[in-house]
Amino acid sequence: MKIVKSKILIDKGGFSSLPSWQRIRSDVLQAIASIQWPPGSGAFVLYDELGKRRGEGNGVKPIKDACMLYLREQGWLLEYDLGLPGIGKVDAVYLVDGKQFALEWETGNISSSHRSLNKMALAMLKGTLIGGVLILPSRIMYRYLTDRIGNFEEITPYFPLWEALGTFVNIGILWVIAIEQDAVSKSVPRIEKGRDGRALM
Template identity: 50%
Template sequence: MKINRIEFLIKNGPFHQSSEFAAILDEIKNAIYSVTYPEGSDEFVLYPVKNANGVVPIKKGFLGFLDSNQWMLEHRMSIASRLRPGPVDAVKQLPDGRFFAVEWETGNISSSHRALNKMGVGLLDGVLAGGVLILPSRNMYTYLTDRIGSYSEIEPYFPVWRNLVVNEGVLSVIEIEHDAQSMDVAPIGKGTDGRALR
């Protein structure tokens, strides 16, 4: 898997310049690079047919890497004075008690908005030091489950999160893409996400 770009929506205070943040970002990038297909390959090759590939199985490899590096999976944040939001895909606890959160999109554009909003509220409440949302490129999106959220779809709304008043913290979106495509690999199986095939 490759990273096309990392877009920072919020990058305030000393945390984003710390070695701690640099190490966390390296772990996230290495977790993305570790995602390969088919099994045994050293790259991520996608079957290039519209809507043919599932997304949940792709995410599992990424989360497996983070789990082996002391990240907590499916973690619920306690956000002051608000209803508890759904769990975050993965968090890493920092020495100061705050968390760094990562969400890998497997839902539609509404899910992408919820993920960024959830992390934004976490930053506002001081529960999070930072958060990252990972989304496929427009090119990759074409071959994944129909209506999955994509970077190009959420990008027009970036000004909303850029204008959050956060004194300390990081919020970013990472655009990912397959390394290659081939009709010789099998489509990635579709897992289940609620009642939908993903």
């Protein structure tokens, strides 16, 4: 898996110059690089079929697994509750200097990407999080996956919102990353879809 875009929305209080940030940054980049399809192939190659229609293209659920396993090996905590009332969990957290850095792997609907960034921004405002990163497919990759999943280009026009919220943050980083397949091919297995949503209707 490769990274094709990277955007820092908030960078306050000098956190980005600390060694703990370098550790986090390295973990995130390597976690993404570790993702392969087919498993063990050394690359990430999607089945070459667009995902807009019922039963076509690639499902998204298994893609996230390798990333989470890598992070857990590096000491990150998965499905972590930030402890804010009414606010749910984030996919992963790294504990640093008594605070938490969150990671959200977005393969839900694009609207869910709004909630992910809102959640991390809110927790930064509250002082719970020292930062967070949202990882989601590029528009290019998106076309081969389940219709309407989150993608970098579609959330981009809303970036000014979270950048503005940075005004109220004392310290921390809010980061968004676009990922993409290394290639597409008819020779690799399709990533199977589940039976969620309207799949059975």
